[in-house]
Amino acid sequence: MLRASFEERISKGSDQYEELKPVKKTNPLNDEAMWKAVVNRDESCDGQFVYAVKTTGVYCRPSCPAKRPNRDNAIFYDTTNGARQAGFRACARCRPDEDLSKAEAVVAQVRRYIEEHLDEKLTLEKLAGVVELSPYYLQRLFKSRCELTPRQYADECRLSALKKRLSAGTQVTEAMYDAGYGSSSRLYERSAQQLGMTPGSYKKKGAGEQINFAFLGSDLGLIVLAATEKGLCFLQFGDSEEELIEALTREFSNATISKDTKALSAWLDALRHYLSKSTTSNDETIEAIDVDLNGTLFQQAVWRYLRQIAPGQTKTYSEVAEAIGYPKAVRAVANACASNRIAIAVPCHRVVRNDGSLGGYRWGLQRKQELLNREKQKYQRT
Template sequence: MTALAEPMPDDATCWAAFLARDRTMDGRFVGCVATTGIYCKPSCAARHPRRENMRFLPDPAAARAAGFRACLRCRPDEVGRDRIAVAAARALIEAAEDAPRLEAIAAHVGYAPHHFHRLFKRETGLTPAAYARALRADRLKAALGSPGSVTSAIYAAGYNAPSRAYADADRHLGMTPSAWKDGGRGALIRWRTIDSSLGLLLVAATARGLCRISFGEGEAELRACFPNADLQPADAALDRLAQAVATLVDHPGETPDLPMDVCGTAFQQAVWAALRAIPSGETRSYSEVAAAIGRPQAVRAAGSACGDNVLAILIPCHRVLRSDGTLGGYAWGLERKRALLDREKDG
């Protein structure tokens, strides 16, 4: 079984995927080699055949019907099985009151624990434990938005003790539960604007890391995002971060280890991790991003997660194009998106 979000790509796209050994295209089609009689997934590490000997078919079943046999090196038949297993594991985690142990999850889907740990992270961008924590933090975030006390919200989200909720909130919400419920009141955010070669940049950070990077914004826009936070001018630490971000505008292909403090759902976090995994100078379509996190049918949701990115350049949503190769959208203007892509290619 192969989960497809849209029709199989054209032959030129398929061939390009094989040449790049593009793992994000695994499961969307297979390549059949006339001279050997085998079919492979796009990321197969075997030596590439000549183009005239390649034929592309939508899935392993079609390849077998045409008389080809599965490659023993890349095992293309397991792609669909892997994605079914990850989907089943997500469902198990989402339905559980307490996060199940890795061993229990792996046994449920029929894999060895160490192997499934790697597989789950490859498909979703998160480990099973991180996925469970993010889901519980999502529930906490939703509960904090409802009437009632912080304590009741904590238990409604499935926590057994407030201490665990506060630890998860620090990781996923960037502030304490009470601060989140009160619109960020008490959270200290330092900010400044800085000139860059693509226009004025707003750079803002909490004590934990960068919480907003945007073009053409200022204090009014920042206050709209964090209406009850304590906004303060930059200190020396933020000045250094701002300089590093401005440099990144000129060299977007670099991957500096800058601290981040952004909250998001488990799905958004997986998408943002997938964006950061796209190599500099390369692009992906929204459907490829969705497939990369094991949710090939969630193409629109992947696009929305790209649009929800609040850290311009650092989380490189500019590397995502429409399936026809056109630029698509970009919150900070298509001219900037085109410039960033050009700079990565030239770099």
């Protein structure tokens, strides 16, 4: 017999197995192609090669978010081993030695575990035990893949389960237990700020209120704005009228909602004016218009404060927390920003992370950046 089958050879023992190992995939890219991948931070090339930087002594994945080196300072290696043997060390940001697919699998496993155990207390230690990693490492890994810590992810899952059940008309207490909240006090503590309203009023969903809405097309996307008699209560970006109407009626399903462009014309004008790129001497600020802030006292404090940040300026989440008298409630401030329902008029886009990076934005980071750029050009006069 010339060739034994794969199984036969495997069964002969580990020596034979050695020679069956697949030939190491050779990197098909030349230097020029690899450099292009680095310039483009091409994720699809991760694992195919690493690049080392002479000036820093570090080697990275092609997709590393760190500042790119000068072409002359980059050396390419097919394997991390090669880079290490040449005396380079692994980058702490992109961690090129980590097996990407393994990391993905671990995070997916933890997410699944969280989703299936919402009614339990999910400590980081417990989750780390499930995947046999250190709590510290799991936290970092999870956050780098999901942008949330495992605990925040669990909170999100519980909240969306709760919202779904409340929308379905389940009693508040019943919905709470279904959503994995152990006791009512915990629900109020944890979710009130994120829900925007305490559960009781969330369930009212605008009962007894008349809400008018109108659309505005803009170069930042389609906008719906809606107002109660007290003021603007909803301003959001979306892809289609259907999607925006659905979001509006979901939030205020018990209100009487009608399209009335005329009733909103003054606000539409203010918004158009704000979004235009031209500068005029007497810019009316959209923050001056009345808003109907429907949320917890804490959220309202955050939202009111946001309206005092001048266009063209930014504050960090910590600065906002400090300004409203809760210096430790940085995360709750971020949550309040994330649950803002009135874009632009409650300018949550003017809050950024302490390191100056954008943080999050409910309607996409690109929009946040664009709004800030525009404001800078228009309002920040030097």
